[in-house]
Amino acid sequence: MDQDSAHIVAASKVPMLKPGEYELWRMRMEQYIQMIDYSLWEVIENGNAPPITKVVKGVETIIAPTTAKEKAQRRLKLKARSTLLMGNP
Template sequence: MDSESAYMVAASKVPMLKPGEFEIWRMIIEQYIQIIDYDLWKVIENGNSALKTKLVEGVETILPPTTVKEKAQKKLEMKARSTLMMGIPNEHQLMFNSIKDAKSLLEVVEKRFGGNAATKKTQRNLLKHYTNEPVSTIHGVSAASTQTNAVKSTNVDNLSDAVICAFFASQPSSP
């Protein structure tokens, strides 16, 4: 399967952003995009290379890509932005559609859905509480639990959930 086919198959399973869960979505979308193509995540993280512009009669005009490298970079930018847009719920699509580069798009989505410091602290505490419950894992991987006599058991649906839970459990509780 070539990279284009792999991208199309994976694109049908883009993780969707849920209000109040930006931090988790960001980690999952980062892993997802890196699996598709690591260069896509580098474009989001570092931004695309500077666009070539030309001043025509006092108006700055963006020149289209001309070299093979510029065209490849533009294609990566479009894929990265499109992948992020697919993870945004339909009711918010119009709000973010005018943003044309992936790095800016992620920054604006973070400002909109990231929440304030109090919200983030509450989310961290909830996640820590969740990871302190007994966790039944997949494929014989064991997880330590601080609550040995708890009646309720939580199932981990997939490995990325387990990784995310472990990450948040290891973080200090200070804001």
């Protein structure tokens, strides 16, 4: 294994949260997420688009995403949440 491939393997591991090391984990997790997909970090920082709701006969319901952009935003939100949870033991 050459030096470049060793760096890629080491960089692909999700940083694990250890007791008493939250700040270090937070910084590593931020770097990890930005490295794998910067748009994930933007979802974490800025939130995702609010769900689209519609009121029918006084009942508010959430409408499923219909456009490609809405579906992509929902996938990014799920991916961001999943990536963060992978770092917790």
